[in-house]
Amino acid sequence: MNYQESREYIDRVTREIPSVLGLEHMRELMKRLGNPQEDLKYVHIAGTNGKGSVIAFLYSALSQAGYCVGRYVSPTLYSYRGRIAVAGQMIDRDSFALYLTQVADAIQVMTADGFPHPTAFEIETAVAFLYFKNKGCDLVLLEVGMGGNLDATNIINNTLLAVLVSISMDHMSFLGNTLSEIAEKKAGIIKEGSHVVTVRQKTEVMEVICEKCRSNHAECTVADAAQAQVVEEGVEGQTIIYEKECYRIPLAGIYQKENAVAALNALKVLDGLGFPTTAEQKKEGLEKVSWNGRFTVLDTEPLFVVDGAHNPAAADMLVQSIEHYFKGKRLIYIMGVFSDKDYQSVIRKTVPLADQIFTIQTPNNVRALPAQKLAEAIEKINPHVEATESVEAAVEKAYGLAEDKDVILAFGSLSFIGIMTETVEEEKKKRKEQQND
Template sequence: MNYQESREYIDKITREIPSVLGLDHMRELMKRLGNPQDDLKYVHIAGTNGKGSVIAFLYSVLSGAGYHIGRYVSPTLYSYRGRMEVSGSRISREDFAAYITQVSDVIAAMTKDGYPHPTAFEIETAVAFLFFKKENCDLVLLEVGMGGNLDATNIIKNTLLAVLVSISMDHMSFLGNTLAQIAEKKAGIIKDGCRVVTARQKPEAMQVIERISREHGAKCTIADASEAEVLKESCLGQTIRYRGEEYEIPLAGVYQKENAVVALNALKVLDELGFSTAAEQKKEGLRTVNWNGRFTVICKKPLFVVDGAHNPAAADMMAASIEHYFKGKRIIYIMGVFADKDYRSVIQKTVHFADRILTIQTPDNIRALPAGELAKTVSEYNPNVQAMDTIKDAVEEAFSLAGEQDVIIAFGSLSFIGEMTDIVENL
């Protein structure tokens, strides 16, 4: 396959093979590929909100310190290949196509032998492991796709550090109906004898994490964001003081203080595990981190913010940031969500800030909720809503409605934010 054919192959699998949790298919697939994942070391990150930000902080610091670091994240906003990177370089089109060809040949043999067809995420994860092994990474930062214990990424054995960001109610149909049940699944990434860093969780989740850590003989460090102080802030970034040191962070959002504290604790543990970074390297890495789409300003007049508030916990965080930065401002929303998310809760937590709401449907995604259906639900809470035909139409309408002092906020699914950013930059 060439690159275009390999992408079409993945898109076809996405449409035809539903997401599943379980490691049986992944074990068979990786065994037939020679188990490349067993030759690598990992920081494995699970939780509900903040995984990508914590990985971005760690990636920036460790790569800046000279380590050859692999990063696997999803979804990505601006480049599909950006989900698999090594020290700042995305997987090449040629390598991706070659690995997809290799994996597809193995899958053909698997299905001929009676095994079920792997999902798109399992295939992408397999490609990532092949890529990271070829690159001979010192360490791989690996983001869980969903849950933890049965996620395709959890086939790994050499977890040096398991990181658990904030855990809240999400993917309940897969993970459970209580916070304790969800925490049990997410803490399934903890391996015997590894180290654990967790954000300070709600009590029912914290109890589960501490119990599972004990059961695996895994020393657990709690990263408590209340120990950090915000010295200055704006919607363009913030400076925090933590344990006597000051850190500049070019990411807005009230939740980024917690993510930075989790990352700093993870770096302290990695110091002890042989991946040491100097104090100035930590500061420089946080100062230069790049992680777009999380309360990110993409235009200043009028102010245009994009944010991946796609579940109730993320909606709480976005609402807190709106209160913090834009109290009293006239706000226009552009909103698009996936049908399988708890979008009604997202609506309830956010719509009261908006003067006008424009709904869109995320293009080319079978999970996307139609704009009309979303507008109908929004209208139950705020009547000033209008369904738009395209993202471009929504952006143009938002700019026509907004004065220079107003704020446009686009949020919901992360999958449309890259396209929206391109549209805004080219207007």
């Protein structure tokens, strides 16, 4: 297959093969591919919110130290291939097509032998393992897709470090209806004798993690963000003091302090596991981190911020950030959500703060809630809502309504952030041209 054919193959599998949790099919597929994942070492990251940010911090710092680091994340905002990257470069088209062809060939034989067809996520994960092995990665930063214990990424055995970010209620239909049940699944990435770093969690979650560490003889470090102090901040970044060291972080959002502290503790553990980084490399790594779509400023006149808040816990964090950075400001929302998310909770938490809300249907996704249905749900709490036919229309309406000191905030799903960013850039160009006429 060429790259276009490989993408069409993935799209077809996404439509036809439903997502499942379980390792049986993944084990069979990887065995037929020669188990390339066994030749790599891992930092495995699970949790509800903050996985991508912690990986971004680690990826930047470890790369600064000269290690060949692989990164596997999902979803991606701007390029499909961005989910698989090594040494700062996403997988090239030819490599993706090459390894996907190998995986597809193995699947053809596998299904002929009577095994079920792997899911799109399992296929992408297999491609990542093949690519990381071929690139000779020193270490792979591996993000869990959903849950932990039965996620396709949990086929790995060589986990040096498991990192657990904030765990809250999400994917209940797959993971359970209580925090303890969900924590049990996410803590399933903890392997016998591995090291663990967790942020400070709610009591019932900490109990599960501590028990899982005890039963697996895993050494646990609790990264406590309360021990870090923010000494300078704004919508374009913040500076924190942690363990007497000063770190500049070019990411806003009050939750990024916790993610940075988790990453710093992970780096400290890795120091003793054969991957040391100097104090300067840690500082430089955090300062040069790039992770868009998390309370990211797209424009300043007026202020336009995009955030991936898509579940109740993320909505709580977003509200805290709004009240922290934009107290007293007039807020204009652009919202789009997935129908299978707890969007009612997100609505209850966020929409009372808005002066006007424009709803969109997340483009090109079968899970997207129609803009009109979202508007009807919002209207029960805030009547100042209007459904729009596209991202472009919502952005144009928001800009048309906003005055200089107002804030436009787009959120509800990570999936539309790429097109939202492109649309805002086009709108900025158009406005600049109009000013110059």
